Amino acid sequence: MTQDPIAHHDANAQPCTAPLSATLDALRAELGADAVRVGEQIGERAMTDWTRHAPTRPAALLLPRSTEEVARALAICHAAYQPVVPQGGMTGLAGGAIARANDIALSLERLAGVEEIDAASATLTVRAGTTLQTAQEAAAQAGFELALDLGARGSCQIGGNLATNAGGNRVIQSGTARDQVLGLEVVLANGDVLSSLGKMVKNNTGYDLKHWFIGSEGTLGIITRAVLRLHPQRAARHTALVALNGYDAAVNLLRRLSTRFGNDISAFEIMWPDFYDFGVKLTGTRSPFDGAHPLYALIEHAGFDADDHGERFAAALTEALDEGAIRDAVIAQSVADARALWAIRECTAEFPVRLDPINFDVSLPISVIGDFVERCRAALNERWPGNESYFFGHIGDSNLHVTVDGNSIPGVDHHAVYAFVYEMLGPLHGSVSAEHGIGLLKREFLPISRSPTELAAMAAIKHALDPHGILNPGKLF
Template sequence: MTGSALIRALVAALGPTTVLVDEAIPPRNLKDWSTLGPETPLCVVRPTDTEGVATTMRLCSEHGVAVVPQGGLTGLCGGGRPIGGAVALSLEKMTGVEEIDPAAATMTVKSGTPLQVVQEAAAAADFFIPLDLGARGSCAIGGNLSTNAGGNRVIRYGMAREMVLGLEVVMPDGTIIRNLNKMIKNNAGYDLKHLFIGSEGTLGIITRAVLRLSPRPGCTMAALCALEDYSKVLDLLSAARRGLGPLLSAFEVMWPDYWDTVIAMPGVRNPIAGKHGAYVLVEAQGTDEAIDAPRFQAWLEQQAEAGILADAAVSQSLADVRAFWGVRDACSEFPQVLGPHEPFDIGLPVARMDDYVRSCLAALRARFPSIIALFYGHIGDGNIHIVACVPGESPQPKDEIVNIVYDQVRQFGGTISAEHGIGLTKKPFLSFVRSPEELALMQRLKDALDPQHLLNPGKVL
């Protein structure tokens, strides 16, 4: 049998401790954080270096067996979920920061390294990795790049793509493409790294990356702001872009239902009294606290005087900053608070976001009058997150909720994925936001780089 022959070949080439089969397969490798159930692969291969990844791909190519790359398995769209009869290729053993180059302001890191480890290594060298998300302790940097992760500070630093200078990638046939470039300016031919960033492991497997480091902030200021309505949110965003300029690092908006839910959760501090139409967390990062903190305070006072703010709480310490972010990041506890629910990550034109929220909520309530639907997100970069569930329903009416949310996205000219990828769960809706010509070009790229369709087959396309 092909599967048995492949397992024997993998064990012979990589050793029995690298190739896990049957009961030796860890439960964590059977699924990701999506709501899809577990799936048992043919085997799990855990190489310790790039050559091991290349050997795995070469042997799988020779035997015609598909491969599903796995990182931290924190994805929400099924991109890392195994496929029956396929090899799950986990990069969890390929961890470590190989080099920090202070002159170039770069870091070379293995793709299985958790994001938090990358952040801490940068901070220890007096640099800063701006990419940040709630799963920082579990997600792997290779997965962050393969999904082009966004996170909390896109408004200032851009998506993960903007932080990458070079990549090492293993192709479906086992060929290793090494381009660990450290130069910001390098226009020597096609910039091949962009083929693999955001491709969700369907075109190649990222094994190492050169990341561009940013200066470590000298100070961080934050304010939780209460506003009358979404029009005031837009006014505040415009004022923040003009008045704070490059200091502005995050602009997070929470609609009232989200706010009311999280401030009732244990351990969440509520610094704002009363009920309001919208809530915004504004963060600014500067270089000199003596200059930038008063500037931030003065800017807030100007917004209050202009009638934009109804109320605001301003951080007096880093503990306050963390507490403010605790309100925004409390969404990580929703599985315990809400139970089974469906999460969404959508993008919309900023000016139309509140109209979308109202229309989507009305459509959801028309079908499910008791539905809980909470809206929050990064907003400044056009990204809304939604969690939705119908209390007491088991199983949840997932398909109907998804269809309503994405049909509304299509009507408002948005995108079904702002930062989480497509994977399996969003694949049926990709045509809502991509033209037939775009989809055809994506398929041509897939066919050219992976003619056997071995890498993460059935994902994205």
Template structure:
């Protein structure tokens, strides 16, 4: 046993450090599907103090540490190499406090998003962040990657749901800024250094989350439009009518819509015809009018010719059936050999980008299969190419083609999945040399020995 592993066993106990055959396969990778290696060990701390101990010992030994949450990431940010020690937050679970006066919840980083959502509802509040992996992903990981999800158009990203953080830095120091205050203008806001840093600057151990008032009712509709510009017009018309009651605005091109329908319970489209583009829309209000205002607004858009057709859910079961089409993303890695992209572009350019992407892909790889969908209300487009449809073509070659297009459109190579290891070579497509230099300076200051999540986010100099 290597000295650093023995030191961790001595500090945490044998039951909190896994080695060799005791390391289960789940610690080897995430949903990105990237090839994995067995780490040197997996540390399972139960408290912030134990996280601090792990990092202090590893920093002294110049030992690389890979933080792990729910392992639902798609950018390879939690994948270890054979020489790394994984630090899993899975035992740091629990809701410490719900403060109704401050409308906050204090949680440990290993708590799942779904647990937070359910506790907020039980206390008469809502936690605004929501994504398909809610039952597995952990709050610490959500914050470390600045997760987005389906309600960013209404409530913002994970960054916008946090008032306070507790973080352990590379040398084992504990930074505790567990503020419950919305206004706290006292110098540098350190929490934003760590939110979105993917565990390369420190490990989030606790958080003070912002809660929102419960919305009395959510109405859901699946709408058909003639083209992308009509979809944007529909979004802006509904926002002008409902303001921030527009809770979700998801766009599905026919390729993805048909894929989603094929995995639905009925395997039949809610429509009697095929359409050029589909929008799944949620209106969440503070007064329950039975969806009358929402239906009336959609009817106005139908009469104006903006909508071609619409299906409004009349029950919770129908709502779940409509969302099941959009959340068929869980089937992508099961049914395809997916090469996934999560990009962000100016909202007005997304339709043209999709057309350009189709054209370039078809010219280079005739017969390829790809699906397009996204949260266009917050400028996020997802593209998945089936690697089986382009035999002999590497994922890296597809990456170069698509990310070059993103660069030409002045977009972002990552909207919500983070950079991890998979997008690391392309970070310069969306960030300037001066920005990268500042990022490296911050990394050097907070983690001078570069032990935290080595090989992630920042490309080599």
């Protein structure tokens, strides 16, 4: 695998004021020896995230069991100017959780579990190390729905989801991770616990501090607990795979279905043929369509009426078919059918195994995405003939993913591919990260999407909350 040469250093880092051994002794005294792992005791999981970028064994791995232990650990590291890298489920796609050899990694995995479901307030209080799937299941058992959902649900953690402000499959219906948060508990760099675990929807009492930490990628504080908003369970869920004439037809279909069903349309995932064919092959399924089509959409309708067996949704698609607005459609007849269709879209979990993925997670106005895909593909083909690239995305929320397989361009410098695609994005005022975050891999491209004034304001917040620069140094900035 060709590693890109993005430097993993922080120009603003300040030297530690205590030897590492003294800091580790202090940590062992506070947390106990079994919560401080070093050397071979640190497994591969702590060395890199889903990108498999630059695997590095950190100087130590901390496994605190409570907010208080996180606080005591950070107080020690703050006093010693010792860098700390928060680690969640390690499913991140921006290299944000990768520690350097002299960093201490702090895993939230022992800080797991759902603490409370308050049915009257429709809230779920959860510890940061809980996997998304565990939180979803707890909500479902109580008759609610946690709106956040993404392919990494079995491994990613609520803390990581909030630190990255994850998007996922249901953003068109319920918003991003940020929109699910009512309260947050965070340990600040100096070990102070900032507890804003309120359950209220309305709370206009000065700055809404929780939003500073959501999407801050572990650079401003370590999230330890959260109060999440619960939604009523949608009893009727129907999934369809639709074949389309092209991008304009997809946008028209999205608008048509939204007009008919409002936000009962919970997912609208677009797959260009390169991605679709790869997903079908990878999952070992057969395409439900006879021939090939210019574009595919995986659409989920989720309503509240348990007696709705999908007739209205099916009728809307039949009408679109009769009018020539779509080329073909299949509707899942069972949960197993629906899973098989989703498996095609979620084949991205296999990308690091099957490909040398160079991932893009860009955001553009919905109106220009189709044109961008055509131009981007043509430009990649001209620059790197024979490259294999995959285009897909959550188009309803203006999010396009592109994965270029580095294996198809032997010896390619990943960085050159990043720079090439981002250069096309700049004039369109697109975002270099729609949902995965900046982390390590997109740091140098952040100025494409943020003005000098915005960057200066971010740096001022960082300095105010983490004056010793110990939290996830070298990420984001």
